[in-house]
Amino acid sequence: MAYYRINGGKPLEGQVTISGSKNAALAMIPAVILAGEPCIIENLPIIEDVHVLTEILRHVGADIELNDNGCMRIDPTGIDRYEVTFEMASKMRASYYMLGAMLGRYGKASLALPGGCPIGERPINFHIKGMRALGANVEIRNGIVYAEAEKLHGAEIYLDMASVGATINIMLAACRAEGTTVIVNAAKEPHVVDVANFLNMMGARIKGAGTDVIRIKGVSRMHGCSYPVIPDQIEAGTFMIAAVATKGNIVINNIIPTHLEATSAKLMECGARITEGDDGSEFFLQVQGGERLRAIDIKTLPYPGFPTDLQQPMMALLTMAKGNSYVTENIFEDRFNHVPELRRMGANIRVNGRTATIEGVEKLYGANVKATDLRAGAALIVAALAAEGTTIVHDIKYVDRGYEHFEQKLRALGADIERVEE
Numbered sequence: 001m002a003y004y005r006i007n008g009g010k011p012l013e014g015q016v017t018i019s020g021s022k023n024a025a026l027a028m029i030p031a032v033i034l035a036g037e038p039c040i041i042e043n044l045p046i047i048e049d050v051h052v053l054t055e056i057l058r059h060v061g062a063d064i065e066l067n068d069n070g071c072m073r074i075d076p077t078g079i080d081r082y083e084v085t086f087e088m089a090s091k092m093r094a095s096y097y098m099l100g101a102m103l104g105r106y107g108k109a110s111l112a113l114p115g116g117c118p119i120g121e122r123p124i125n126f127h128i129k130g131m132r133a134l135g136a137n138v139e140i141r142n143g144i145v146y147a148e149a150e151k152l153h154g155a156e157i158y159l160d161m162a163s164v165g166a167t168i169n170i171m172l173a174a175c176r177a178e179g180t181t182v183i184v185n186a187a188k189e190p191h192v193v194d195v196a197n198f199l200n201m202m203g204a205r206i207k208g209a210g211t212d213v214i215r216i217k218g219v220s221r222m223h224g225c226s227y228p229v230i231p232d233q234i235e236a237g238t239f240m241i242a243a244v245a246t247k248g249n250i251v252i253n254n255i256i257p258t259h260l261e262a263t264s265a266k267l268m269e270c271g272a273r274i275t276e277g278d279d280g281s282e283f284f285l286q287v288q289g290g291e292r293l294r295a296i297d298i299k300t301l302p303y304p305g306f307p308t309d310l311q312q313p314m315m316a317l318l319t320m321a322k323g324n325s326y327v328t329e330n331i332f333e334d335r336f337n338h339v340p341e342l343r344r345m346g347a348n349i350r351v352n353g354r355t356a357t358i359e360g361v362e363k364l365y366g367a368n369v370k371a372t373d374l375r376a377g378a379a380l381i382v383a384a385l386a387a388e389g390t391t392i393v394h395d396i397k398y399v400d401r402g403y404e405h406f407e408q409k410l411r412a413l414g415a416d417i418e419r420v421e422e
């Protein structure tokens with residue numbers, strides 16, 4: 001196990017470059033199965049979840065090379081197995097994309113039900129509803145999803161919730177179905193659009209990604225391509241929040257500002273100063289923290305609303321704002337596991353169902369805390385960077401799943417952070 005030792009109270013200053021989007025990458029890697037030919041994916045973040053997914057693809061027979069600067073070559077032609085075991089699926093929830101990709105390409109797949117996690121039960125019933133609508137026979141026996149289809153056909157599929165995973169998984173399976181599929185109440189997150197663009201580069205015919213209705217016209221074959229992943233707006237938002245929490249002043253490079261509208265708006269409402277610029281080739285944001293921040297209300301919503309993945313880091317910031325803030329988590333039913341850990345640092349938070357009331361305190365103090373999930377870990381790191389004294393953040397394996405070179409990037413911004421392998 002590893003932990004971070006962080007001496008807080010130092011404003012973050014300088015420049016940071018954002019890595020490729022984790023949640024786009026975890027869908028694009030299995031999507032290559034549909035091409036049936038080698039593909040190149042560039043700007044992949046070198047994070048634990050990418051390594052796990054690479055092992056899963058290799059296990060079923062794909063040939064993968066990944067170099068240090070995030071360029072991956074995947075050759076799916078050698079795939080000759082169609083199951084994702086419990087051991088693999090339990091390591092990484094997004095293994096569920098193997099279902100849509102395998103079903104779309106081979107007409108069969110079996111996947112151990114990916115377990116819940118510390119943010120909620122996280123079922124995949126919408127995914128299964130979509131596969132059945134496309135004509136697949138899907139059964140669940142002993143915790144394994146068995147899916148097969150002679151032929152997939154187009155369908156109109158309404159999603160009860162704008163589920164990111166279900167939207168992408170149905171898109172994957174529908175690419176090579178006969179006829180047209182319409183996904184209604186589709187998720188609109190930037191990574192949904194990125195995956196649709198990637199699939200279209202392979203010859204798919206997808207329209208409407210980024211809106212509530214996505215239309216996929218099935219094609220009989222697809223082909224290889226080369227494609228760069230978009231920047232990770234959640235990583236970018238995490239650095240924005242850390243800069244404001246430490247009263248710092250940073251420039252964030254390699255971002256797409258429209259993906260960060262909600263985060264920028266809420267940080268400015270708190271009293272941060274955010275300016276957007278471009279150097280002719282790429283956009284950047286300058287983020288400056290003010291003096292004591294103002295309390296605000298946050299409600300997480302599907303994109304373009306405030307992202308649930310930044311609820312936890314944002315709450316860390318709000319523990320030090322002047323006044324009472326109210327954070328409502330509308331996406332996941334159990335995404336407040338960072339609260340007891342923040343309380344150890346002096347935060348004053350009360351949770352009632354899906355709403356947390358945060359009574360701002362002057363400052364937080366260093367303590368021994370532990371990460372319970374990826375973004376809870378990010379929240380504790382934000383709090384530790386701002387706190388007075390030394391904080392030990394245990395179980396940072398969760399953080400390794402989603403942030404590339406996190407401690408190096410933070411150190412380059414002046415943070416006093418050290419990774420210790422226990």
Ligand code: EPZ
Nearest residue numbers: 023094122123124125126127161163164165166309331332
């Ligand atoms: C994706 O999870 C992301 N993960 C999550 O990021 C992110 O928080 C989430 O989308 C929302 O933006 C990846 O992309 C790998 P959902 P996903 O389906 O697809 C319920 C991170 O920190 N639901 O949009 O699982 C579900 O329980 C991670 O990077 C069903 O009920 O999220 C949740 O309450 C955490 N049945 C809500 O919908 C289903 O079949 C939204 O989930 C599917 C989802």
